[in-house]
Amino acid sequence: MSLPTNHAGHLEIGGADALTLAADYQTPLVVYDVAQIRQQVRAFQHVFETAHVDGIVSYASKAFASIAMYQVMQQLNAHIDVVSGGELTTAIAAQFPMPHVSFHGNNKSEAELVMALDAHVGTIIVDNFHELALLDHLTTARQQPVDILLRITPGISAHTHEYDQTGQVDSKFGFDLDSNQATAAVAQAMQAPYLNLRGIHAHIGSQIFALEGFIAVTHKLMSLLADWAQTFDFTPEVLNVGGGFGIAYTKDDDPLPPEAFVQAIVEAAKADSTALQMSLPQIWIEPGRAIVGPAGYSLYTIGSRKDVPGLLPYVAVDGGMGDNIRPALYQAKYEAVLASAPQAPATETVHLVGKYCESGDILIDRQPLPTTHPGDIVAVCATGAYGYAMASNYNRNPRPAVVFVENGQAKIVVSRETFADLIHLDQSYL
Numbered sequence: 001m002s003l004p005t006n007h008a009g010h011l012e013i014g015g016a017d018a019l020t021l022a023a024d025y026q027t028p029l030v031v032y033d034v035a036q037i038r039q040q041v042r043a044f045q046h047v048f049e050t051a052h053v054d055g056i057v058s059y060a061s062k063a064f065a066s067i068a069m070y071q072v073m074q075q076l077n078a079h080i081d082v083v084s085g086g087e088l089t090t091a092i093a094a095q096f097p098m099p100h101v102s103f104h105g106n107n108k109s110e111a112e113l114v115m116a117l118d119a120h121v122g123t124i125i126v127d128n129f130h131e132l133a134l135l136d137h138l139t140t141a142r143q144q145p146v147d148i149l150l151r152i153t154p155g156i157s158a159h160t161h162e163y164d165q166t167g168q169v170d171s172k173f174g175f176d177l178d179s180n181q182a183t184a185a186v187a188q189a190m191q192a193p194y195l196n197l198r199g200i201h202a203h204i205g206s207q208i209f210a211l212e213g214f215i216a217v218t219h220k221l222m223s224l225l226a227d228w229a230q231t232f233d234f235t236p237e238v239l240n241v242g243g244g245f246g247i248a249y250t251k252d253d254d255p256l257p258p259e260a261f262v263q264a265i266v267e268a269a270k271a272d273s274t275a276l277q278m279s280l281p282q283i284w285i286e287p288g289r290a291i292v293g294p295a296g297y298s299l300y301t302i303g304s305r306k307d308v309p310g311l312l313p314y315v316a317v318d319g320g321m322g323d324n325i326r327p328a329l330y331q332a333k334y335e336a337v338l339a340s341a342p343q344a345p346a347t348e349t350v351h352l353v354g355k356y357c358e359s360g361d362i363l364i365d366r367q368p369l370p371t372t373h374p375g376d377i378v379a380v381c382a383t384g385a386y387g388y389a390m391a392s393n394y395n396r397n398p399r400p401a402v403v404f405v406e407n408g409q410a411k412i413v414v415s416r417e418t419f420a421d422l423i424h425l426d427q428s429y430l
């Protein structure tokens, strides 16, 4: 990974010195290079523009949701998807335009659906019959129309970690195709007086490197839209192919540029539109990881070290599985550099571990590093997606602060949790 350095040879993030960021805001610290986020969203939008296709980039905000992040997405005229009342509340607090919000989830509660209707969320992506009936009931009682898409399970298995697969038949998400659940759902939606069915959604999984699955899902969804248009009084308006475009975490990862996935989707949809004699619906993509993953860094301070003769040393940092569960949960691989000298040659290979009371709290199992000392700052790269978003207070450790950096200017966008925050919800039992 070639990382930007400044005149002092230090790691630079968004034009700011990583050591200065660590000194100013303490560690563990999550830092985003905002220009990189903007550039990726624009690159996706550019694919649609150059293909003269009506396309929407809808940021899958589960990858990292905060008021500031939603504000940046609004500036870029991107849409967002939310998957909980909490993400929706954050988007409302950011004054994100509600017509540009889609609401996902396999078990949205009645309270969450009411919240979405109160907020006039643009699209509800309906996942199952329970939700369809509930939403029909709520919208009828309120006499409030709402746009919906139906999420279907396309029966396409993506080559990725088992926990990152969502498109296979045996999945908790979406209406099954083979057992005709999807067709039954269309029929039910068409009957519902206040549900305006605009199209279809599928998401095959996450951290996917191959184009094939996206091409296959596009063909499948286009032919389903054509079937629905023939069978029902339905005009296909939206083709939402989800997200999942893979990124590089280590030198061994060699992903396609994320735009290549969109290019392939657009070409497949255009070809089908001609073959099926159906006008091209608006194409929506929902990338999360590709937008924020590579733009994020986790800065840690090195503390203790354990050397055992004949074994790799353990070098411990002041964070770990509480701010990045991905290595423990998915065996995810990362790379780290010494922030003061990212280009310095390695002198040893270490286990870079966290401070949590778990043997599995290993951020990077084998990390080559120059000689390090307590107090040194290490940066783990590409932690922007599903890092802070999946952070916990395990061992009652406060979650880190999050900083956005652009043109060398840093701004705290999520404050560091304090010990007082941690006990705030506790009640005495005495």
Ligand SMILES: Cc1ncc(COP(=O)(O)O)c(C=O)c1O
Pocket (backbone or CB within 6 Å): 060, 063, 104, 166, 203, 205, 206, 207, 242, 243, 244, 245, 286, 287, 288, 289, 290, 385
């Ligand atoms: C419905 C849906 N859309 C989009 C995404 C975003 O995926 P990724 O962050 O891999 O782009 C997910 C997460 O896997 C998802 O479940």
Ligand SMILES: N[C@@H](CCCC[NH3+])C(=O)O
Pocket (backbone or CB within 6 Å): 164, 166, 206, 207, 326, 330, 385, 386
């Ligand atoms: N949290 C997963 C991806 C998100 C899956 C969402 N459907 C990861 O970190 O890889």
